[in-house]
Amino acid sequence: MSDRSRLRLIVLRVLVVSLLATLLGRLWYLQVLAGPQYARAASDNQVRDIIAAAPRGQIVDDAGRPWARNQTALVVSVDRVALTRQSDGGVAVLHRLARVLSVPYTDLHDRIQLCGPTAPKGCWNGSPYEPIPVTQLKNDLQSTRLALQILERKEDFPGISAELAAVRHYGTPMGALASQVLGNLAPITADELKKLPKSEQDARRRDLVGRQGLEQQYDRYLRGKAGVTQVAVDHLGAVTGTLSEAPPQPGDSLVTSLDARVQASLESSLAGAVHNARSLGVSQYGGPADFAAGVVMDAKTGHIVAMGSYPTYDPSLWDGGRIDTKAYDKLRHTPGNPLLDKAYASAYSPGSTFKLISTSGLLADGQATLGGTYDCTPSYSIGNSSFRNFEGEALGAISLHTTIVKSCDTVYYQLAYHDWIRDNNLVNAHKKPIEGVQHMARSYGLGVPSGVDLPNATVGHIADRRNQLLRWKQTKKDYCLGAKRRKPGDILKAYDQEYCTDGWRFNPGLQLIEDIGQGSVLVSPLQLAVAYSALANGGTVFEPRVGKAILSPAGKVIKRLKAPVRGHLPISQTDLDYIRNAMYQVPVTGTAATAFQGFPQGKVRVGGKTGSAELGLNRSYTSAWFASFAGLASDPTPRFVTVIMVDKGGVGGVVAAPAVRKVWDTVFGVEHAKAAYPAGKPPATLPHVGAGAAAAATPGSGSTAATPKVSGSPAALVDPTLPPALAVRFSGRQFWTGLL
Amino acid sequence: MTDWTSPRGSPYAARRRESLRERALDRESPLRRLDWILLLAVGMLCTMGALLVWGATKPHNVALGLDPNGDLKRDLLNIGIGVGLGGVAAIVDYRTIRAYTPVVYLASLVGLIAVLVHGVTVNGSHSWIKIGPGFEVQPSEFAKIALIVLAAMLLGERRDGAIAPDDRDVWMTLAASSVPILLILKQPDVGTVMVVAFVVFGVIALSGVSSKWIIGLLVVAAGVAVVIVHLHLLKDYQLKRFTAFTNPHADTQGSGYNTHQARIAIGSGGLFGKGLFHGTQTNGQFVPEQNTDFVFTVAGEELGLAGSGLLVVLVGVVLWRGLSIAARAEDAFGTLLSVGVVCWFGFQAFENIGMTVGIMPVTGLPLPFVSYGGSSIFASMLAVGLLQNVHMRSRT
Structure with a gap:
């Protein structure tokens, strides 16, 4: 062998050793230095959480009539990941689905876009790896057929599934909407998720969160706890076993002090007052009446019996916890802004x-x-x-x-x-x-x-004096600018100039x-009701409450919600009695006498005060107010307070007072209506809130078919009224595996 | 060597005087002259390979309701056949084999042409010929051996007095090897082409040719690589898959999926692994081709650094012994034959393990002795037989 070859053989040996050393070094890095990180990745790889949403608690009125409860519905979901893996990105499947469901393709398409700067309305802000609910079907035979069609033609609908879920359903007991007080639900946002503790984030990713109203206020009671089942999966996502499971815990129910009958009466009175004001017109002491708001309050306990504003909307628009984008846009652009409850969320001059x-x-x-x-x-x-x-x-x-x-x-x-x-x-x-x-x-x-x-x-x-100065400091810049920029001759120019220099005075x-309750006195109808309750009950000022009690899913009282006493009026009882007596005179000989003509004051004593607050610079319109208390004549103190205001509605005695009279009639049943409270007071006991309103609220109650191997547990949500074929489909493992 | 000790001198007497055992232990016996360390290392590689193939296939076979040990059995059968082939390759004097080189070479060309005509496509490569049900042959594996033998012959036969092959020999070698390389490229099996090219380069370099050849060949290789990339001769997905290792976090769902999952499997094994049959990545089949090209990930996950490191060391032992055999070979042909085998095993093992740990691009190459696959095991065993052959007949 030549020396050259010998040398090259040595070079080859060195090369072999160094390459193998490289491999060993790399293995050391992967398995020892970065080992824990890869071990985590491996376990993330093979473990999937199946989130089973908890049925939300009910919201009922003081007699147990449900405003918000759960219904079992078929929810059609789209697996985004499965769609994107299809050769055409799932376009064909979505088109097919759109045809079967009779919804526009663009709707479905928008729903499965991940939310981002350029995302369309209705985008999905949950995890991209979870099935995205695109529509929910009614729990009837036709919808069941639809679902079966999707499930049985799996080859035509890869990545599409239909599952049974408990969805929010808003009712209108006795025709009462109470929409604005109830509020609504919306999917949890990414920001809200980030604020939660890490351990809860996964389970709550698909949560619907209360937005506005009672749904928001009592969200932590109502929402319950989602069930998390950890399953092991293989590379195709097929389930290979269950690692751990925690069943969903249904939310607690909220009993409100609202009464559906009074609420219905208040709502129709508000609508009536608005129409009345409009038909009268300004010349007849009416007005264009943009909106009306009202509150009925129990003066003795500080609880709200009815509250709302007109225009309003049907709460069932939010069924399923999601509102249609078009419907929402329509609501937003409705004159009078139905989304805002003027009874408590904004303030006006009470006159x-x-x-x-x-x-x-x-x-x-x-x-x-x-x-x-x-x-x-x-x-x-x-x-x-x-x-x-x-x-x-x-x-x-x-x-x-x-x-x-x-x-x-x-x-x-x-x-x-x-x-x-x-x-x-x-x-x-x-x-x-x-x-x-x-x-x-x-x-x-x-x-x-x-x-x-x-x-x-x-x-x-x-x-x-103090807040006048504060306000002037905060706002004078704009006024001074207005004084400078407005054209000469503009009336606002002089106004701005005056405020700019002397606004602090x-x-x-x-x-x-x-x-006289004008200018910068601004109160909400609810605040005025609280004030009048203090007048009526002898000086106790409450922090008003809509919630009356929290009940466990089993109906046990978890918490009673009493209205806290904020304080007592710093006024003598004699003065208070004097004022109250004067108020009793108002519907008899005073500014509300016409409205209460013929009212049986012998049975129910009504007192109150009208108000007509002037609006605008030229005082072209007035807002009509009537704040009133009433109680059975046998009672020494009036029990209830009703406040109604009609914005730009005209004169209080003409427009608002007749509306209040209707409410009193419903409460006591002294004229035409059936009494909501024949005893002249709200029920002292809590209603029985059973699980009957939602079969889905009690897990396991509906599982008629075979026990599922993978729990989470779909069978718990199976409705016994479904055709057996479908029930089996839903409880079988096949179904879940298809979903993953 | 005296007459009475030689079995050949007096056949009858020898048979009588020496038992089979005595003959086996005789100083001059081929068994005594075997490279036992090499054999042990290869044996351990095969055993671990069988275990890993078992680990990679058993859970899946159970899930499918197949024979849980089916793949293990087939692998063991392959190894058995391989041992037989290796034995034959060891016993026949390699100088006899040299005489038949042209036949071997032509046979390999026939095989490679046949695969283009009648081949079966697996994973995008048209590399297999179906021979009867469930039995496929990959001619390119055997072509590697043919090329090694050919190159060793062309470069090992010296003209009188020459200590190194002349330019004509090198040109002949390049010309002869270009035919099978082009045929394999046609399949297309880029991985094998790279192996074969490296082997030919190694044999040429070690034959003692002048450094100009080595530098020239390296420049040409670099030039070819640049041309391939710039002229888009590779399909987009091929290039992507090839370069996925350079950025481990790129597209872990697409082109980087395999390497990403392979790294997770190996990394999650830690020091001592999750135990045979207990790898979650393996059982969940997150790593594709886990009984063949990605078999090393099973070692990494289920046996940990201990097992995967042992595999690397065993490969090192095989290569080291191979180089020792090359150094002590009787003639230039033996040396180059051994060098060719070492270059083959070395490159292929480094590339295979390198791709699973994410430092080499992904190509479809099996890990010699370890990966499941008849042709690969047969060819590897034949090559080990050749090494033993050279060893047995080398100077001591």
């Missing part, structure tokens, strides 16, 4: 209904006395500003009682001006102003958070219109 609060403040403050006489002039002037009496009626010297009954503005102007002068002197003397009316308003729960058990409730606004005019 003269506020006068009782001002009266309380003036009395407590010593600015007015029960025995005094006051001059009801046609108008009242400070400097060169003139404030007119709304109805322009001059009654001469009258008592405080008559002032309330007849709602004389000018008396309040005088009292407010004196109040303002006193406070102004204090300010000038570098002392703290008393601001008795503002203080009293906050004691009544106005201008402060109501504490209601609903999300996004408004705080409202009560203007005083708490002018006497502000105090004047505040005392």
Whole structure:
């Protein structure tokens, strides 16, 4: 052998050794250094979580009538991964499915797009590896045939499955919608998921979360706990065994203090008031009536009996926890914004209904006395500003009682001006102003958070010197800009200019219109109901509650929800009685007398106060208010409070008061209606909430067919009313394996 | 050597004087002259291979309701046949084999042409000929041996006084090997082409030719690679699969799926593995071709670093012994024959294991002795037989 060959043989040996050393080094890295990471990857690879959504708890009224419950429905799902692996990306299969389901192809296509910056509406924000529910079928024979068609022609529908699931179903007991109070559900967002503890994220990926209303407020009780079954799978995703399983735990039920009968009456009264206002027109003390809102409250317990606003919508639009994009867009563009509950989520000037609060403040403050006489002039002037009496009626010297009954503005102007002068002197003397009316308003729960058990409730606004200054600091920039940029001659230019320089001043005019409930006094109908409840019940101010109790799926009481007492009115019982007595006069001889003509006051005593709050710069419209309390004549104190407001609806006594009368009729059944509360008070006991409303709420109850090998457990959701063939299909392992 | 000790000198007396056992243990006996370390290493590789094939196939066979040990049995049968073939290759004097080189070469060409005409396509390569039910032959495996023998013959026969082959010999070798290479490329089996090219290169380099040849061949190889990429001679998916290893995180669901799953399998094995039949990646069939090309992942997952490292070391022993045999061979033909076999095993093993651990591109090459597959085992065993052949007849 040549030396050259010998040398090259040595080179070859070195090469062999170094290559093998490379392999060993690489193995050391993979198996020892990165070993744990790959071990995790291997276990992720072969373990799949099957999430079984927990049936959501029911929401019922005070008699157990369900507003929201669960129904078993067939949900058709699309496995995105399986579709993308098809040669055409699943286009043919989706087209076929669209034909069978009679839905547009684009709908299906949009539904399975992953949410992102360019994603279409209705996109999927869950995991891309989970079947995406695209539509749900009704639980009837025709739908069952559809599902069978999809399941039995697996070769035509690869990646498509149909499963039974408990889906949210909204009802309308006694015709009551209560949509805005109920709220709705929507799929959990990626951000919300990120905020959850890591251990919960997987199980809740497909969760529907309460959005708005009671669904949001009581979500943690209602949602239950999803079941997670871990199965081992092979590379095709076929299940090879079950590793662990936790069955879904149904959510708790919520008993509300709402009463379907009263709610239905309130809703129809609101609609009626709006139509009435529109047909009357401005000339007849009506108006264009954009919307109406109302609250019925139990003054003794602080619970809400009915609440809502008009226009509203059918809550079943959200059946299944998902609203159709088109329907949602339509709702968003409906005039009057049905999605917003004006009863608690936004605030308006309450007009003269506020006068009782001002009266309380003036009395407590010593600015007015029960025995005094006051001059009801046609108008009242400070400097060169003139404030007119709304109805322009001059009654001469009258008592405080008559002032309330007849709602004389000018008396309040005088009292407010004196109040303002006193406070102004204090300010000038570098002392703290008393601001008795503002203080009293906050004691009544106005201008402060109501504490209601609903999300996004408004705080409202009560203007005083301090927040006038704060507001001016925050907003003056815009006004000053407006003053500069607006064209000369624009009325708003002068207004902007004035605010820009003097907006911080708490002018006497502000105090004047505040005392008659206008200008920057903003309250929600709910807040006003709380205030009137305090008037009615002798001074107790509640944090109102819609929820009455939380019941376990088995019907056991988990928690009673009592309305907490926020405080008591800082006013003497004598003053309170005086005001209440005056209010009893309003429907008899006062501003609501016409509306309550012929009402059997002997059986049910009704008191209240009308309000007509002027709107806009030129005061072209007024909002109609009537805030009222009532109770059986045998009761010493009135039990219920009803507040109804019709925005741009005209005059309170003409438009709002008749609507309230209808509600009272339903509550007590003294005129035409059947009494919702014949005893004059809401039921003290909780209704029985059985599992009957949703077979799916109790796992295992419906499993008639063979026990499934893979649990999770579809059989638990099998409805006994389904044709046996389908039930078997759903409980068989084949079905689940097809899904994965 | 005296007459009385030679069995040939007095056949009758020898038969009487020496028992079979004595003959086997005789200093001059071929058995005494076998390379036992090489044999042991090959034996262990085959045994581990059988175990791994068993591990890769048993759970799946059980799931399908087939004979759980079916693949194991076939593998053992292949090894048995391979041992027989290797024995024959060891016993016949390699110088006799050299005389028949042209026949072997032509036979391999016939096989490669036949596969193009009557072949069966497996995994995109048209590399198999079906001979009866359930039995397929891959002629390219045997072509490797034919080429080694041919190259060794052409480059090992020296003209008088020459210590190295001249340019004509090298040209002849290149010309002769280009025919089977082109035929294999036609299948197309890029992996085998690479092996064969490397083997031919190795034999030429070790034959003692001038360094100009080595540098020239390397430049040509690099040029060919550049041309292939730039002229898009490879299909897109081939190139993607080939380069997937350069970025381990690219497209783990598509072109990078195999290597990604293979790495998970090996990495998750840790130091001592999950135990035979207990690999989740293996049992779930996440790694494709796990009893053949990706058999190493079973070792990595179920036997851990201990098992997979042992495999690498055993391959190293085989290569080391092969090089020792080459160094001590009686003649240039024996040396080049051994070098050719070492280059073959070395390249193929490094490429095979390298692709499973993600440092080499993915090609369809079996791991010698370990992967399931009759042709591969037969050819490997024949090659080991040739090594033993050279060893037995080498200087001591």
